[in-house]
Amino acid sequence: NAGVTQTPKFRILKIGQSMTLQCTQDMNHNYMYWYRQDPGMGLKLIYYSVGAGITDKGEVPNGYNVSRSTTEDFPLRLELAAPSQTSVYFCASSPGGAGELFFGEGSRLTVL
Amino acid sequence: EDQVTQSPEALRLQEGESSSLNCSYTVSGLRGLFWYRQDPGKGPEFLFTLYSAGEEKEKERLKATLTKKESFLHITAPKPEDSATYLCAVLENTGFQKLVFGTGTRLLVSP
Numbered sequence: 001n002a003g004v005t006q007t008p009k010f011r012i013l014k015i016g017q018s019m020t021l022q023c024t025q026d027m028n029h030n031y032m033y034w035y036r037q038d039p040g041m042g043l044k045l046i047y048y049s050v051g052a053g054i055t056d057k058g059e060v061p062n063g064y065n066v067s068r069s070t071t072e073d074f075p076l077r078l079e080l081a082a083p084s085q086t087s088v089y090f091c092a093s094s095p096g097g098a099g100e101l102f103f104g105e106g107s108r109l110t111v112l
Numbered sequence: 113e114d115q116v117t118q119s120p121e122a123l124r125l126q127e128g129e130s131s132s133l134n135c136s137y138t139v140s141g142l143r144g145l146f147w148y149r150q151d152p153g154k155g156p157e158f159l160f161t162l163y164s165a166g167e168e169k170e171k172e173r174l175k176a177t178l179t180k181k182e183s184f185l186h187i188t189a190p191k192p193e194d195s196a197t198y199l200c201a202v203l204e205n206t207g208f209q210k211l212v213f214g215t216g217t218r219l220l221v222s223p
Contacts (some may be wrong), residue, residue, distance in 0.1 A: 042213035099146040099203045103155030
């Protein structure tokens with residue numbers, strides 16, 4: 001049982017480049033989330049989705065975009081990467097949209 | 113704005129030395145308080161949910177308790193494998209139930 005799978009695990013981008021972080025879950029969860037985690041800061045919600053075709057902004061959405069065409073997949077798009085987007089990104093899913101989340105192992109992104 | 117504060121930031125224990133981690137919160141209406149464990153280079157792993165003051169949950173050497181203003185994660189006779197960062201989060205009472213995370217307590221248990 002794979003759970004939540006994120007790719008890539010590591011990536012280095014140059015300023016201004018774009019990329020997509022992939023996230024897929026095999027638990028048939030309706031709710032999916034993208035968080036970023038920075039040293040000394042709590043996890044911050046970027047975007048979330050309550051089901052296929054439905055997405056909404058979290059606390060820190062600027063510079064990111066998402067889509068949810070299927071229940072399984074929730075990719076996060078970074079446009080025009082900036083050094084402030086250097087972080088560890090976590091995708092998570094939840095069956096009921098409450099606080100019990102299942103996290104992926106994270107994607108560490110560095111923007112130089 | 114809802115706030116979650118965890119203390120201490122870091123804690124070093126000897127194997128078998130029991131202690132407690134603290135999570136204090138300010139929230140207009142608590143919908144739930146959650147504890148997670150995070151190992152280095154991994155995503156957080158869910159441990160407990162607490163909903164009301166007085167509630168307690170246990171799992172192996174860990175026990176989580178909840179009051180109206182704070183939660184404690186008690187670690188009894190810890191082992192080196194309990195070393196991790198422990199995160200606390202509260203469920204915010206908004207239109208969308210959003211988790212607000214604390215910054216965590218890094219626990220190191222030495223043999």
